[in-house]
Amino acid sequence: MDAGTAQSVLLSGIVLGSLYALMATGLSLIWTTLGIFNFAHGVFMTIGAFIAWQIGADLGWGMGPAAGIAVAIAALIGLGCLSEFILVRPFLRRPDVVLVAVITTLSAAIFLENSALLVWGGRYKQLPPLIEGKVGMLSTAISTHEVLIIAVAPLTLFSLWAFLKFTRTGSAIRAVAQNRESALLMGMNVPLLYSLAFGLSAALAGFAGILLGSIRFITPGLGNEPLVKALIVAIFGGLGSLGGTIGAAYVIGLMEAISMFFIGLYWTPAVLFGVMIMVLLGRPTGLFGKR
Numbered sequence: 001m002d003a004g005t006a007q008s009v010l011l012s013g014i015v016l017g018s019l020y021a022l023m024a025t026g027l028s029l030i031w032t033t034l035g036i037f038n039f040a041h042g043v044f045m046t047i048g049a050f051i052a053w054q055i056g057a058d059l060g061w062g063m064g065p066a067a068g069i070a071v072a073i074a075a076l077i078g079l080g081c082l083s084e085f086i087l088v089r090p091f092l093r094r095p096d097v098v099l100v101a102v103i104t105t106l107s108a109a110i111f112l113e114n115s116a117l118l119v120w121g122g123r124y125k126q127l128p129p130l131i132e133g134k135v136g137m138l139s140t141a142i143s144t145h146e147v148l149i150i151a152v153a154p155l156t157l158f159s160l161w162a163f164l165k166f167t168r169t170g171s172a173i174r175a176v177a178q179n180r181e182s183a184l185l186m187g188m189n190v191p192l193l194y195s196l197a198f199g200l201s202a203a204l205a206g207f208a209g210i211l212l213g214s215i216r217f218i219t220p221g222l223g224n225e226p227l228v229k230a231l232i233v234a235i236f237g238g239l240g241s242l243g244g245t246i247g248a249a250y251v252i253g254l255m256e257a258i259s260m261f262f263i264g265l266y267w268t269p270a271v272l273f274g275v276m277i278m279v280l281l282g283r284p285t286g287l288f289g290k291r
Helices: 003-034 041-056 065-091 097-120 144-166 168-178 180-185 190-212 224-237 242-262 268-282
Strands: 134-137 140-143
Touching (some): 003 041, 003 224, 041 097, 065 097, 168 180, 168 190, 242 268
16 A cells, blocks of 8 residues: 555545544433433434525425525434434333334434435435545545535534533533432423434434545435444443543544455455454443443
8 A cells, every 4th residue: 555545545535434424423422321221313404404505406396405404404403302202202111212213213314224224215316525635645636525514523523522521401401311219309390302313413413424425325225334433432431431432433434434444345344244243252331331
């Protein structure tokens, strides 16, 4: 591998890591707050990309990318809150809530994916790049849209961290995640905080879908593969550790880019799962998880 190729693989890995960080952080936020996995997370990405295409693309309503992103994020926040209210809240007091949440969120994923197929059809669609052109970086060139992904993803995650760290609502979400009973005794509106966490998670998924929809074709199954990658990242980094999830996302992104270059796309998922298994054998709490 020459220097130019190595730099190209490195940049590709950073782009993938940025997207995986957005996807997996939303998934990890739900696990941290409610203690469940949301298997509708992938289809939230798909819905976000489709709404942005419908509102902003020339073949849709042609209102421009800014309007498309704004409407998609707002719609995903509402969809996330509604999903928590319908799929999770009625079962929170059940001892088997984790298993029930798997069933309800998987059912919602199937329903939403087929609804997207009915509304937008099966024909491939693609969002235009948010910024046109290419940029020379190191000794290679990447699209300006990919540079935007590399820049915007960390800023978005930093904003989420600042919200959770320095605002009253963010502190309340962290308090509920640490001890639900104590939060209830202190008078916190726990159901509202759960709903807000779901809304934030869905917004992150939708934003990731919008960024992904400019470099891949948008189909009803767009979010299926990223959901698997997000699960790998969340488990690999350590469930309940948002910082660990972000770090793991970039590790997985770089590993995937290197694996695709050397052994091809077909065997890359097997490599990622194998590495995750080996890490969990040595560190059951994940690479960055706390014991």
